[in-house]
Amino acid sequence: MESRKEDARRMVSVTINGEMRQGLAEPRTLLAYFIRETLGLTGTHVGCDTTSCGACTVLFDGEPVKSCTVLAVQADQHQIDTVEGLETDNVLHPLQQAFWDNHGLQCGFCTPGMLMTSVALLQKNPHPTESEIRHGISGNLCRCTGYVNIVKAITDASHKMQKEPAEV
Amino acid sequence: MAIEATETRPLGKAIKRKEDPRLVRGQGRYLDDIVLPGMLYMALARSPYAHARIKEIRLDQAYQVPGVKAILTGADLEKMNLSWMPTLAGDRQMVLATGKVLFQYQEVAAVVAESRAAAEDAVQLIEIDYEPLAPVVDPYAALKADAPLLREDRDQKDNHIFHWEVGDRKATDDALASSPVVVKEFIRMPRVHPAPVEPCGCIADYQKATGKLTWYVTSQAPHAHRTVLALVSGLPEHMIHVISPDIGGGFGNKVPVYPGYVCSVVMSLQLGRPVKWVETRTENIATTNFARDYHMTAEIGATQEGIVTALKVATIADHGAFDAAADPSKFPAGLFSIVTGSYDFPVAFAEVDGVYTNKAPGGVAYRCSFRVTEASYLIERVMNTLALKLNLDPAEIRRRNFIRSEQFPYQSPLGWTYDSGNYDATLNEALKLVDYEQLRKQQAERRAGGELVGIGISTFTEIVGAGPSNTFDILGIKMFDSCEIRIHPTGKAIARLGTRHQGQGHETTFAQVIADELGMTAADVLIEEGDTDTAPYGLGTYASRSTPTAGGAAALAARRIRQKAIQIAAHLLEVSPDDVEWNGEKFAAKGLESRAVGMSEVALAAYTNLPEGMEPGLEATYYYDPPNLTFPNGAYVAMVAIDRGTGEVKVERFVAVDDCGTVINPMVVDGQVHGGLTEGFGIAFMQEIAYDEDGNNLAPNFMEYLVPTAVEAPHWETGRTVTPSPHHPIGAKGVGESPNVGSPAAFVNAVVDALSPYGVTNVEIPLFPWKVWNVLKELGLTQ
CATH class of the missing domain: 3.30.365.10 (Aldehyde oxidase/xanthine dehydrogenase, molybdopterin binding domain)
Incomplete structure (x- = not known):
């Protein structure tokens, strides 16, 4: 039987982590699933489907969004950044390194979303206070760490990222 | 700041976690990340009522959705004697409802389709007629003589499950009666849910040609789940391979066996294709324990x-x-x-x-x-x-x-x-x-x-x-735990345990325990858990039992390695085994501290230069039953x-x-x-x-x-x-x-x-x- 939904699929092109990728998506396909299942980048996780947990956070034209609440077709011709794009030349992003150094993760499921939110936070506010960090990541749920070491990791990364330009 | 895993004598040190490099890169392998060739997706139809009799289930519209492969109901499972399953508490639970539903969101039918969306579409088109019955929500009301009977399947015709008591009632009553001060308090600990950020899910992959079922599942207790599955399904246990991949938090939520798991296994057995089922957040909070x-x-x-x-x-x-x-x-x-x-x-x-x-x-x-927690909250x-x-x-x-x-x-x-x-x-x-x-x-x-x-x-x-296993069992399976260590010729090791971490850091902490016993670094010890074909049998990770049980097994398996290693060391040092001492990092000849060999020399000798008549290899397994x-x-x-x-x-x-x-x-x-x-x-x-x-x-x-x-x-x-x-x-x-x-x-x-x-x-x-x-x-x- 011919499917109506099959007919409704359209090509979606995105620049993801700097690479041009495209794939077919139904109009209702959520960006999170397009990234995970169509493009095969499974670092972006789905924890709630209701914009609550933030495990699916990616950058959409540089802004953090919960990709379970964006349609894949809305991302057509836009730029997406996911956790897979944070590392450069086998060197961890300072935030990835800081999460590792400070025990900022346990089960690791919320970590990719937490990292992407943190990347955006530090871009907007390179010297956040503890309170600013806590508010900045309040859309991302973590059930393991109690956030203590996540806050520490983001603070640590913010210091290191400030030092780097001077060293270069 | 934490230190690197290459540190010697690692026990008690803040070693950076070995699992983190993959997890911070988004390269963990969680259940829903796994995609198998020809994989189908399952979704469940659930009851909107807390208590209702099922009058009729009509599937014809749902079957019209393109991509739907099969729909399973309680009636189908009944024919296979699978409409009920045992719970880990010795009760039984409906897999798909037959007769009546007993709670809101209860599982009523399972749809398997070529895509997640098609399965969900079809679930919406399943028509179920219910006759609502009076629900009983309050546990005290449930105990009243005139309360509606919920579990018609039991011989006992009331809502009381068990009475359990411990201690000396009379002596306690007497002591209270003669105490100058008595306080009394009613303390309620309300219903909560562990709600790990990753919901529960599984992929059942039955290969007809080999007769083997590979079951990927968010399981805190993969070995126990294999045995339960063997008992419920009748599949031979050696033909069930349970893989519990990276788990996104458990907190007890991923200990039981759930109806969705059983349905996906049944569907894979029937269709001969892999079937994936992953809960939504609502399904997680409203139905799994x-x-x-x-x-x-x-x-x-x-x-x-x-x-x-x-x-x-x-x-x-x-x-x-x-x-x-x-x-x-x-x-x-x-x-x-x-x-x-x-x-x-x-x-x-x-x-x-x-x-x-x-x-x-x-x-x-x-x-x-x-x-x-309930006990502690009450007394405190x-x-x-x-x-x-x-x-x-x-x-x-x-x-x-x-x-x-x-x-x-x-x-x-x-x-x-x-x-x-x-x-x-x-x-x-x-x-x-x-x-x-x-x-x-x-x-x-x-x-x-x-x-x-x-x-x-x-x-x-x-x-x-x-454990200890003389007191503790789950469905008869004794609660010990285990560790198997293999030392490779170049002095590196792999250790497998019967537990399954969900963020607790076992890949690091158990490596520390073993490395400390063997004079190695945590970096040199690879820890693997969650694969029942390779890991020794154990009861899993919950109830803070990993370190007390598997942690004990890890130390004792390492000591078994050392028992053999000391013989090999004596051979290398050209002294009697009685004259070899373990100094915490190396085997040393007594009185000749400078003459010492470490685990890497011993490991190589275990495969290349053994004492006369010794069995080659250097490995040990320990099943630890705590006293x-x-x-x-x-x-x-x-x-x-x-x-x-x-x-x-x-x-x-x-x-x-x-x-x-x-x-x-x-x-x-x-x-x-x-x-x-x-x-x-x-x-x-x-x-x-x-x-x-x-x-x-x-x-x-x-x-x-x-x-x-x-x-x-x-x-x-x-x-x-x-x-x-x-x-x-x-x-x-x-x-x-x-x-x-x-x-x-x-x-x-x-x-x-x-x-x-x-x-x-x-x-x-x-x-x-x-x-x-x-x-x-x-x-x-x-x-």
């Missing part, structure tokens, strides 16, 4: 000086539609008999009655060892009431009643032998860290200024690490302030001093404590799975079921005392759950302390601002 729902009454007898004389506890346990707790078979109320806590009660008696209601089935131990709350009654400081009432360090091993009146503890020292450390005297002064000053400020103390004792449980303890102090305008409670200070025996990795221990405290905070202030009178779940998502964000989560201050377990191979006790067990009482005791000048002795959790505000309003304290 909840925790608590304990309704407890406690009486404590005491002398005028506050020395306790007796404890009597009666509890109603609401299990929902099926007793789907994951309890050891001899313990229908888990380890609730730890309820005498840290105190030397001469006599005690506790009884628990399990009840069916039209609510989701359970309840699991949510970040605790089988009902230990009621000791507080006793202190209020006698006008004693809550620290003082505890000091007067602590089991003293010279009493260990301590025989509790409810049958446990506590291994070790130094409760005074732990409490003193907490009081010192928080500067208790100063805190009380501040409180007095602020109270004088009209503020509502309270200080709460909790000095809990846990019971964790089940006793371990009893971690802690002393927590909370300071709170209540907003008179909004009822919001602000946690201003929280000091947690834990004693978990020997510490393997202080960074990991602190991380566990931070996380557990935050969940304890959620339970005290935010989290509740409430139902309305029709049995509708009122919090089936993260918008209604509130878990703490970084904004609400308080700042935690941690400390430690170390009282090793005398029977554990390295003296460790387990810690992952202590903070969740011990903290709720500290928060609530602090809130009660703030309000105690106005006659308040008890407040019911969760302490939502509106609830606290109502209390303030009644007392005329609102602003």
